[in-house]
Amino acid sequence: MVHPPFLKDILKIAIPVSLESVGQLMLGFIDQVMVATLGAIAVAAVGLANSITFVFIMALAGLANASAVLSARAFGAGNHNLLSQLVNVGLLLGLLFSGIVMVPLWTFSTEILQLGSNDPELTRTADGFLKIMLLALPLMVTGAVCTGVLRSLSKAKVPLHATLFSMVINTVLAYLFVFTLQWGVQGAAWATFAAQLFKAVYLLIQLYRHPSVHWISITPARIQETAKDLLPLSVPMMATATLWAFSLFLYNVLLGKMGTHAIAAYQIIRSVEGLFVVWSAGLAAAATTLVGQALGQNNIPLAQNRVLSIQKTGLLTGAITGVLFFGASYLLPIFYPKVGETVLHLAFIGMIMNSFFQAVKVQNMIHGSAVLPSTGDPRGVLVGDVVSAYLVGLPLAAVLGLWMGWGLPGVLGAHLFSELIKLAIFYGRYRRVNWKVLEAA
Numbered sequence: 001m002v003h004p005p006f007l008k009d010i011l012k013i014a015i016p017v018s019l020e021s022v023g024q025l026m027l028g029f030i031d032q033v034m035v036a037t038l039g040a041i042a043v044a045a046v047g048l049a050n051s052i053t054f055v056f057i058m059a060l061a062g063l064a065n066a067s068a069v070l071s072a073r074a075f076g077a078g079n080h081n082l083l084s085q086l087v088n089v090g091l092l093l094g095l096l097f098s099g100i101v102m103v104p105l106w107t108f109s110t111e112i113l114q115l116g117s118n119d120p121e122l123t124r125t126a127d128g129f130l131k132i133m134l135l136a137l138p139l140m141v142t143g144a145v146c147t148g149v150l151r152s153l154s155k156a157k158v159p160l161h162a163t164l165f166s167m168v169i170n171t172v173l174a175y176l177f178v179f180t181l182q183w184g185v186q187g188a189a190w191a192t193f194a195a196q197l198f199k200a201v202y203l204l205i206q207l208y209r210h211p212s213v214h215w216i217s218i219t220p221a222r223i224q225e226t227a228k229d230l231l232p233l234s235v236p237m238m239a240t241a242t243l244w245a246f247s248l249f250l251y252n253v254l255l256g257k258m259g260t261h262a263i264a265a266y267q268i269i270r271s272v273e274g275l276f277v278v279w280s281a282g283l284a285a286a287a288t289t290l291v292g293q294a295l296g297q298n299n300i301p302l303a304q305n306r307v308l309s310i311q312k313t314g315l316l317t318g319a320i321t322g323v324l325f326f327g328a329s330y331l332l333p334i335f336y337p338k339v340g341e342t343v344l345h346l347a348f349i350g351m352i353m354n355s356f357f358q359a360v361k362v363q364n365m366i367h368g369s370a371v372l373p374s375t376g377d378p379r380g381v382l383v384g385d386v387v388s389a390y391l392v393g394l395p396l397a398a399v400l401g402l403w404m405g406w407g408l409p410g411v412l413g414a415h416l417f418s419e420l421i422k423l424a425i426f427y428g429r430y431r432r433v434n435w436k437v438l439e440a441a
Contacts, residue, residue, distance in 0.1 A: 009306075010313060013289050014282030016156035020147075021278035023163035025271075030171050031188040032271050033335055034178050040264045040339045042185050045125035047267030048116045051252045053133045056101045058245035060141045062238030063094055065288070066230055068148030069374055072289050075153055076296025080212045087149055087207065088216050089226040094141040102134050109134075116249070117256045117263065125185055132189035139196040146203035151285045152292065153210060162202045170195035236378035240368070240385050247389035254397055254411055262408045264339055265346035269412075272328060272347075273354055276321040280362040283314050287370035295374070300435045307371055307430075314366050318359030326355035346408050353409065357416045360423050367426040376438055380429030384422045393418030 035042045067090035074083040105112070109130050113123040147159040170191050177187025207213055216222065255262040287310045294303035329351035332344050368381045393414050400410030 007309065007313070009290055010283070010286045010310060013151065013154065013156045013286040014313075016160045017151060017282035017285040018279050019282075020156070020160040020163045021281035022275060023160070023167050025274045025278055026167055029271050029275060030167070031174055031192060032267070034174050035185055035188050036336050036339055038178075038184060040260055040343055041119070041122050042125060043267055043336075043339060043343075044117070044260045044263040045122050046129055046185055046188070047263060047270075048113060048122065048252060048256075049126040049130035049133060050267075051116070051249045052105070052112060052130060053137065055242060055245040055249055056098075056105070056137065057140055057144075058241035059238045060094060060097055060101070060137075061144050062236075062241040063090065063097065063230075063234045064141070064144035064148040065369065065373060066090075066234030066237050066378075067145050068152045068285075068288050069233060069292050070229060071149045072152035072292025072374075073296035075212060076293035080214075081216070083212055084214050084216050085222055085226055086230065087145075087213055088218050089223055090145050090149070090230065091142060092218055092223070093227075093230070094145050095138055098138040098141045102137055106131060106134055116252050117260070119260060122260060128186045129189045132186060132193055136193045136196045139193075139200040142200040143196065143203055146200070146207045148288075149213075150203070150207055150210075152289050153212060154289065155206075155210065156282075156285065158206045159203065162199045162206075165202065166195035166199040169198055233373065233378055236382050237373055240378065240382040243382070244385045244389065247385075247394060250394055251397060251411060251415065254394075254401055255408065257402060258407055261340070261342045261346060262411075264343045265350060265408055266411075268332070268336060268339070268343070268347040269350040269354065272332075272351065273325060276325040276328070277358060277361055277365070279321050280314055280317040280365065283310050283317065283362070284366050284369040286310060287366055288374055291371065291374040295438055300438065303375075303438075304435070307375075310366060310371075311363070314362045315359055318362035321362075322355045322358035325351060325358060329355070349409055350412050353412050353416060357419055360419050364419060364422050364426060367430060368422075372426065372429055372433075375430070375433045375435075377429055377433060380426065384425035384429070387425060388418040388422035392421050 032043065032046065035046050067086055070086050071083055074080075074086060109127050110123065113126050113130065117123055117126075143162075147162075150156070150158050173191035173194055174188050177183045177191050178185075181187060183190070208215065252263060252266070255266050287307065290306045290310075291303045294300075294306060329348050332347055332351075336344060336347075364384075368384065372378065372380045396414035396417060397411040400406045400414050401408070404410060406413070
């Protein structure tokens with residue numbers, strides 16, 4: 001069982017973060033439900049565009065995660081000047097990297113979308129949505145860095161409040177833009193932009209109001225000093241997140257060869273599944289914060305015990321959400337009444353398959369997003385993601401889905417098998433963590 005004091009510490013962070021993560025996904029889910037009234041092509045177009053932006057959002061989130069890990073250590077050590085320097089430089093690098101990403105994506109958006117679908121109407125619809133979402137990319141990165149740092153300061157409720165407010169803004173504006181003004185899928189994108197703008201500004205204000213964080217002028221020397229610690233951790237995490245998210249885009253490319261119905265069903269599966277798996281997302285944030293703070297105090301036994309408690313809690317939450325996800329598959333016709341019987345049937349099968357792997361996915365999330373990076377092994381996450389996706393999942397998906405003609409169920413089966421491979425790699429890497437080196441750091 002989880003030791004009661006640890007459970008209290010875990011839940012203090014995990015519950016607000018999980019609620020915040022659910023709210024964040026609800027932003028996308030609300031958009032998708034509204035867009036679904038426009039038909040299967042609209043759903044597929046939004047999903048295709050999001051699969052592209054998701055690659056780079058996840059890549060830049062690697063910088064946010066690294067900032068959170070180092071901020072937790074600095075806060076645990078009581079070094080407020082270092083903490084403030086990490087925050088300032090992390091935000092600057094986030095804006096710089098997002099700008100670098102935006103230019104080529106905007107310039108070659110049509111060509112990139114055509115990799116995922118040969119349907120001219122679908123790619124044209126997706127292109128308008130994608131360009132608006134690219135404008136929101138710097139806002140999302142700013143929000144992600146602020147969120148990670150605030151969680152590391154044990155202020156997990158602040159991002160929750162920001163997400164709840166932005167969810168209300170997104171819902172109201174999406175309804176206005178999509179239905180009243182009839183802007184179509186672009187209306188949903190502009191609603192998301194406005195919500196992300198509010199969230200980024202709100203989080204920045206709250207972060208700099210914290211007594212441990214203050215503005216420090218950013219000089220080349222400070223950038224170099226911070227980057228020396230931040231980049232060795234963030235670059236592997238950014239590479240890992242990029243490769244993982246790109247593998248999801250490649251799954252979309254495979255599904256694109258199976259038709260619009262397969263793409264639309266896959267997007268529905270991912271959106272609905274996200275609403276359940278993120279109930280365990282707070283455990284990853286709890287691991288980053290609690291393990292990082294323990295390491296900042298050079299308390300290795302405390303860090304080890306906290307990891308064990310979070311692992312056990314993840315098994316329980318994964319089992320519960322798996323059962324709930326299974327039941328939710330029967331509600332698809334209520335939320336997606338206009339996507340067609342074929343799409344609903346494929347989505348139903350996919351949700352049933354995924355429901356049995358929720359506990360596995362939760363453990364992979366805990367170890368890949370928090371435990372391994374916090375214990376000094378971000379490369380282990382890279383190895384797990386590359387091997388499971390590119391050497392196992394994608395080749396197997398091509399064989400089962402295309403060559404053997406199993407379609408979407410074949411692709412999903414390959415993806416789920418790759419999650420088992422990833423879990424084995426992550427657990428193997430964690431068992432080899434050198435705690436003595438961490439204690440001496």
